[in-house]
Amino acid sequence: MNPGSAGAAGDRDLAARASRGDEPAFVELVRRHERRVYNLALRMLGRPEDARDATQEAFLSCYRNLGGFRGDAAFSTWLHRIALNACYDALRRRKDLLGLEEAPDPPPAADHGEAVATSVDVRRSLLAVPQEFRAVLVLHDVQDLGYEEISEILQIPVGTVKSRLHRARVALGRALAGEPPVPPRASNETVP
Amino acid sequence: MSDPTDPTDPTHPARHPDEALAGIVGGTATGEERRLVEAHLQSCSRCREELRLARSARAAASSLTEAEAPGLDAQAIIQAGRTVVPLAPRRPAVPWRVVAGGLVAASLAGLLVFGVFRSNAGSPTATSAAGPRTTAAPEAGAPGSTTRNFTKASIDALADALASGSPVPRQSAFGGNAAPNSSDLTAARSCAAAAAGSSEAPVYATRAAFLGRPAFVTAFPASGQGHTITVVVTSTTGCAVYYAAHGTPAVPSGA
Numbered sequence: 516m517n518p519g520s521a522g523a524a525g526d527r528d529l530a531a532r533a534s535r536g537d538e539p540a541f542v543e544l545v546r547r548h549e550r551r552v553y554n555l556a557l558r559m560l561g562r563p564e565d566a567r568d569a570t571q572e573a574f575l576s577c578y579r580n581l582g583g584f585r586g587d588a589a590f591s592t593w594l595h596r597i598a599l600n601a602c603y604d605a606l607r608r609r610k611d612l613l614g615l616e617e618a619p620d621p622p623p624a625a626d627h628g629e630a631v632a633t634s635v636d637v638r639r640s641l642l643a644v645p646q647e648f649r650a651v652l653v654l655h656d657v658q659d660l661g662y663e664e665i666s667e668i669l670q671i672p673v674g675t676v677k678s679r680l681h682r683a684r685v686a687l688g689r690a691l692a693g694e695p696p697v698p699p700r701a702s703n704e705t706v707p
Numbered sequence: 708m709s710d711p712t713d714p715t716d717p718t719h720p721a722r723h724p725d726e727a728l729a730g731i732v733g734g735t736a737t738g739e740e741r742r743l744v745e746a747h748l749q750s751c752s753r754c755r756e757e758l759r760l761a762r763s764a765r766a767a768a769s770s771l772t773e774a775e776a777p778g779l780d781a782q783a784i785i786q787a788g789r790t791v792v793p794l795a796p797r798r799p800a801v802p803w804r805v806v807a808g809g810l811v812a813a814s815l816a817g818l819l820v821f822g823v824f825r826s827n828a829g830s831p832t833a834t835s836a837a838g839p840r841t842t843a844a845p846e847a848g849a850p851g852s853t854t855r856n857f858t859k860a861s862i863d864a865l866a867d868a869l870a871s872g873s874p875v876p877r878q879s880a881f882g883g884n885a886a887p888n889s890s891d892l893t894a895a896r897s898c899a900a901a902a903a904g905s906s907e908a909p910v911y912a913t914r915a916a917f918l919g920r921p922a923f924v925t926a927f928p929a930s931g932q933g934h935t936i937t938v939v940v941t942s943t944t945g946c947a948v949y950y951a952a953h954g955t956p957a958v959p960s961g962a
Contacts, residue, residue: 542781550776557774567777568856574779578788608858637767655733656768662735677726681761684732684768688760691767 522547526590534581541581545574548591551658552598558653559602560609561642569605573598588667595660595668599650606646640690648683655680723747723754732761856916857924859950862938866954869911869926870936898946899925899939910936917949926954 526547532540552573556566576597584593641649654660654668655676666673689696727744730736736744748755857865896909905927912925921943926936936954941947 538782538785541785545779545781545784549779550773553777554773558771563774570777571779571784574781574784575788578784608860634771637771641768652764652768656765657771674726677729681725681729681732681757684729684761684764685757687764687768688757688762691763692760 523589523591527586530581530584530586530590533578534584541578544577544590548594549574551591552594555595555598555653555658556602556605558638558641558657559599559646559649560605561638565605565609569598569601572604573601576601589664592664592667595654596670599668602650603646636691637687640687643690643696644683644686648679648686651676651679652683652687656684723751728754728758728761731758732765855913856919857922857940858918859952862917862924862940862950863952863954865911865924866926866936866938866952868954869938870954871956896925898941898948899923900927901946902939902941902948902951903927903937905937911938914943920949922949 526544529540529544529547533544549570553566553570556569556573557563560566560569573594577594580597584590641653644652650669651665654665655662660668662673662676665676669676671679686696724740724743724747727736727740730740731744744754744758748758896912899909900906903925907928909925909927912923915922915924917924917940923941923943924938925941926938928935935956938952938954939948940950942949
């Protein structure tokens with residue numbers, strides 16, 4: 516979901532055509548981007564079935580809102596924003612459901628293609644990182660997006676992206692080490 | 708341009724240089740940032756420890772490999788995007804306590820009520836955004852299953868869609884949403900009709916899942932209080948009502 520300029524221009528053209536009712540254009544957009552959206556959702560939500568649902572919701576929202584995509588940002592940036600919102604919605608509802616069901620969050624199920632022991636630890640530990648920090652870490656360290664693009668997706672300054680990234684890494688590092696979570700300190704906190 | 712005299716500036720000597728530390732770990736730090744961090748680390752054990760943690764986290768996160776694409780049915784998404792009416796402002800769904808109260812009469816009439824909207828069996832799956840559940844999330848242990856998995860939001864949306872006369876196929880837009888057989892349906896109708904307080908024939912019935920649990924979804928015409936459809940979600944064993952929602956027609960635009 517981080518195409519070069521040719522891919523970005525192609526996306527814009529496809530999005531414009533899809534917004535005019537060109538179904539094959541939308542199908543192509545889904546084909547191009549579903550893997551990246553799914554992987555973002557998978558790292559944000561943990562469970563493959565939840566990630567699939569959020570991916571589907573994201574593309575449904577994308578389809579319904581194509582008319583609002585003006586092309587001043589890359590389509591992938593716009594889609595990332597929609598996908599993250601779908602993830603936040605899923606996390607919010609999961610929290611509501613947990614309150615309702617009084618059941619603990621089960622550990623994420625294994626998915627494909629990862630060395631089992633390590634990846635399970637990492638994926639589980641990722642879920643211990645507060646979600647707004649986790650989003651930055653997933654976008655940067657897992658999806659290899661740059662600071663500027665993350666800044667556009669999250670609509671926060673680049674400096675905030677960097678400080679959140681560091682706080683997220685520290686939180687993940689603590690979780691991997693089995694240390695209790697520490698509330699992320701304010702980005703402008705000074706040395707005592 | 709940095710300003711070391713500004714306490715909010717990352718180069719201020721009394722400030723933990725989180726932004727620069729992110730660059731150090733990611734390999735994007737400038738020479739100035741590297742000098743800043745080196746000087747800071749001389750006197751800050753906390754940042755030294757956090758740098759170690761951040762490096763291990765960066766390595767771990769980078770080791771995650773991409774999962775395969777889920778293979779979404781884009782045509783089905785288009786269909787769902789077209790057929791689902793924009794939702795009217797959300798009204799509260801029927802509180803389960805109201806449903807439970809309504810079921811008192813039903814239980815007195817001989818229906819067995821296992822429980823209402825609460826179950827320890829299984830785990831809840833993800834929920835969908837507003838709009839009928841369009842996913843075909845496979846259930847655990849049933850690879851490839853295409854059972855439609857409803858949530859509260861999607862039941863609410865289904866009620867609205869039915870009340871608005873929108874086409875709602877019994878077959879899920881994502882396929883495989885088989886209708887229940889006649890004996891199951893008879894029991895489900897009795898249970899759901901009691902919960903809905905309706906003596907009308909159902910206008911919609913399907914076997915599906917609700918939050919990952921096998922369920923029947925049945926809709927009845929209703930009357931009064933502005934709503935026209937009541938959708939009831941019941942278990943497939945006995946008469947446990949998981950959820951119920953009223954649907955009202957969408958207000959036409961410009962009305």
